[in-house]
Every structure is written in C-alpha cells, then in structure tokens.
Amino acid sequence: MSINTSNIFDSAAEAYDNTFTHSVIGKAQRKRVYHWLNKVDFFNEKNKIFEINCGTGFDAEQIHNKGLQIVATDGSGKMIEVAKEARSTEIDFFKLQFSEVAKDEKFKQSTILFSNFGGLNCLSKTELKGFTKDIAEVQTKGDLIAWVIMPDQCMMESFYFLLKFKFKKVFRRKQNESLKVNVDGVDVETYYHSPYDLKEVLGDKYRVELTKPVALFLPPSYLESFFKKNKFLLKVLELLEKMFGWISFYSNFGDHYIIIARRL
Ligand SMILES: C[S@@+](CC[C@H](N)C(=O)[O-])C[C@H]1O[C@@H](n2cnc3c(N)ncnc32)[C@H](O)[C@@H]1O
Numbered sequence: 001m002s003i004n005t006s007n008i009f010d011s012a013a014e015a016y017d018n019t020f021t022h023s024v025i026g027k028a029q030r031k032r033v034y035h036w037l038n039k040v041d042f043f044n045e046k047n048k049i050f051e052i053n054c055g056t057g058f059d060a061e062q063i064h065n066k067g068l069q070i071v072a073t074d075g076s077g078k079m080i081e082v083a084k085e086a087r088s089t090e091i092d093f094f095k096l097q098f099s100e101v102a103k104d105e106k107f108k109q110s111t112i113l114f115s116n117f118g119g120l121n122c123l124s125k126t127e128l129k130g131f132t133k134d135i136a137e138v139q140t141k142g143d144l145i146a147w148v149i150m151p152d153q154c155m156m157e158s159f160y161f162l163l164k165f166k167f168k169k170v171f172r173r174k175q176n177e178s179l180k181v182n183v184d185g186v187d188v189e190t191y192y193h194s195p196y197d198l199k200e201v202l203g204d205k206y207r208v209e210l211t212k213p214v215a216l217f218l219p220p221s222y223l224e225s226f227f228k229k230n231k232f233l234l235k236v237l238e239l240l241e242k243m244f245g246w247i248s249f250y251s252n253f254g255d256h257y258i259i260i261a262r263r264l
Contacts, residue, residue, distance in 0.1 A: 010078035012184040013056065017086070019184070020117075021058045023224045024231065028238055029256065032214045032245065033116060033148055034062075036258045040210060042112065042146060043068065050110035052101060053119025057083030057093055064091050071106045074119075098123065102134035112144045118256060121150045124178065124191045129201050136205040139263040145206065146260045148214060152192035155253040156219050195251045198259050206261035213254035217241045220255045 012019075020026040037043065043066045051072040054060050056079055060072035064087075073096035074080050083093045092106070098120075101107050113135060123131060135145070152174045161169040172179060173192040180187035193201070195211045202208065217240040219227060227234045244250065251257035 007076055007078075008186055008188055009055075009074075009076040009183065011186050013076060013078035013082045015184055016056050016079070016082070017058070019224075020221055021056060023221060024228055024234060025219055025221045025224050028218050028234065028241075029117075029215045029221075030058075032218065032241060033256075033258060036210065036212050036214070036260075037146060040144070040146070040260050042114075042144075047112050048110045049112050049114050050101075050104075050107045051114045051116075052096070052098060053115055053117075053122075054083060054093070055079050055117075055119075057087040057091065059114070059116050060091050060093070061087045064088055069110075071110065073101075073104075098127075098131055101131070102138050107135075108138055111142075112146055113139070115145075115147045117148050118150045118190070120147055121190050121192060122188065125193060125197055125201065128191075128193065132201050132203075132205075136203075136263065141263055143263040144209075144260060145202075145263075146258065147198075148256050148258050149198065150190070150192050150256050151252045151254065152194045152197075153253050154220065154255050155216065156255065160219070160223065195257055195259060202261050205264060207264055208259060208261045210260040211248050211251045211257060213245050213247070213250045213257050215241070215255035216245045216250050216253060218255065 045067045047068055049063055049068055049070045051060055051070060054072035054074045057072055060070050063070045071092045072083065073094055075095065075097045077095050080093050080095045096104060120128060154173060158170045178189050178191045181190040199208055217237045219237065
C-alpha cells in the first residue's frame with residue numbers, strides 16, 4: 001500500500017468496533033498492550049500523546065479519560081467520522097496520512113507518537129524507514145515512540161494452519177514481502193516487520209527501551225468465532241500469555257509486539 005492511500009479502510013470503519021474492538025480476542029490483546037504501556041509510565045498525565053492510525057478512537061478515549069492530552073489521527077475519513085460520533089467530543093480527532101505527520105503542528109508539540117495494532121504494517125520497510133526518518137527530525141531528545149506491530153512470524157497462526165493441514169500457509173508472513181489481508185471485504189496490502197527490522201529502521205536516532213510480545217499465546221482476531229464459543233480456552237491462553245509473554249525474545253512470534261523507543 002502506498003503511504004497515502006488509507007481510504008481503503010473506509011469500508012471497515014462502521015463494523016470495526018464490533019469485529020475487533022469489542023471482540024473477545026480484541027479486548028484480550030488490547031489488555032496486553034496496556035499492560036506494557038503501564039510499564040513505561042505511558043499514562044502519566046504529563047505525557048502529550050499524538051496517535052496515528054487511531055481507527056475508531058477507542059484508545060484515544062481511554063487515554064483522554066486518564067487525563068492526558070491526546071490528538072488522534074487516521075488516514076481514513078470514515079474511521080475519523082465514526083470516532084467523532086462514538087467518543088468524547090473533547091478529543092481532537094482529524095484525518096491525517098502517515099506522510100503528513102512530520103509536518104503537523106500538533107505532532108510537533110507532542111511527546112509520544114503512538115500507533116496501535118498494525119497500522120504501520122500498511123507501510124513497506126522502505127516506506128517505514130522514510131516515515132521514521134521524517135519523524136525523528138521533529139521529535140526531540142527524550143520523546144518516545146510506542147508502536148504495536150505485526151511481526152513476520154506468529155506461533156499461534158502457524159499452529160492453526162498446521163492443524164488445518166494448510167502447510168503452505170504455516171510461514172506465510174515470512175515467505176512473502178507482503179500479504180493481502182481481507183478487512184471487511186477489502187484486500188489490504190500488509191507488510192510484516194520483525195523487531196530486528198524495526199531496530200534497523202529506528203537506527204541510531206532512538207534507543208529501544210522495551211520490546212515485548214503482544215498475543216504470543218492469544219490468537220489472531222480471525223479466530224474470533226471459535227474463541228467466542230470457547231471462552232475457557234481463551235482464559236487458559238491468557239494465563240499462558242501472562243506466564244511467558246514477558247520474554248522479549250518471543251516478540252517475533254506473537255500476533256503483534258510492542259516496541260517502545262526513546263529519541264536520543
Ligand atoms: C488495524 S486498524 C488499527 C486501528 C486502531 N489503532 C486500533 O487500535 O484498533 C489500522 C488503521 O490504520 C489506518 N491507516 C492505514 N494506512 C494509513 C496511512 N497511510 N495513513 C494513516 N492511517 C493509515 C487505517 O485507516 C486503519 O484505521
């Protein structure tokens with residue numbers, strides 16, 4: 001996907017909260033993201049958050065409710081429309097492409113650039129490098145990036161395809177430069193980035209402070225219908241997530257991982 005074409009998500013906007021935000025898997029995965037954000041004092045009231053790919057604004061509302069300043073943006077006009085309708089009117093939501101972030105005046109005043117649940121997987125590695133270079137020029141020493149990204153291997157996905165005898169798909173994330181992922185009937189070009197790729201992308205401008213798996217044992221969201229009927233199994237996986245999901249080395253094997261880095 002080109003860095004400027006996120007309107008492709010317009011068609012997903014109305015259903016997004018039902019299919020992901022309020023799904024049992026979506027809620028369990030987001031809980032893990034917040035668990036890690038808490039570890040770096042993300043929700044401290046002195047932080048000024050600039051959120052990209054905010055979708056329908058669920059995170060923005062949580063952040064706002066905790067008393068932080070938050071500006072929330074997304075490239076899809078429809079996502080922003082839904083966010084404005086569904087969330088507090090006090091939150092500043094507006095349409096913004098990744099390519100416009102570095103030039104944005106409100107971004108310049110922020111201290112943390114936040115991206116949740118794979119928005120940045122819409123960029124190829126080259127595009128992500130360009131994006132990071134631009135934002136590094138604006139962020140100042142001590143500012144943070146907190147990004148949740150889909151890595152190029154996923155243990156639960158591989159296990160699922162093995163059980164289904166779909167052997168060609170077991171390592172599909174790693175075998176292809178990008179995959180077309182169906183988002184409410186529309187194919188979205190998705191690029192998977194390992195934590196090693198991310199460290200390379202961040203280069204010597206940032207120091208990585210934390211990399212942790214998000215959904216090492218929790219399943220990918222396309223398994224929602226199964227886990228909705230098997231909540232006990234999901235509870236067991238949540239327990240396994242708590243037991244083993246703190247090991248940074250496993251970041252490249254979850255459905256997502258979180259990377260938090262500080263501008264040097
Ligand atoms: C999977 S959704 C994530 C939504 C939200 N962050 C959440 O936690 O549920 C990905 C979002 O990335 C946005 N996006 C994709 N490409 C973009 C781009 N080039 N510029 C800005 N936003 C983009 C989409 O519009 C979509 O809302």
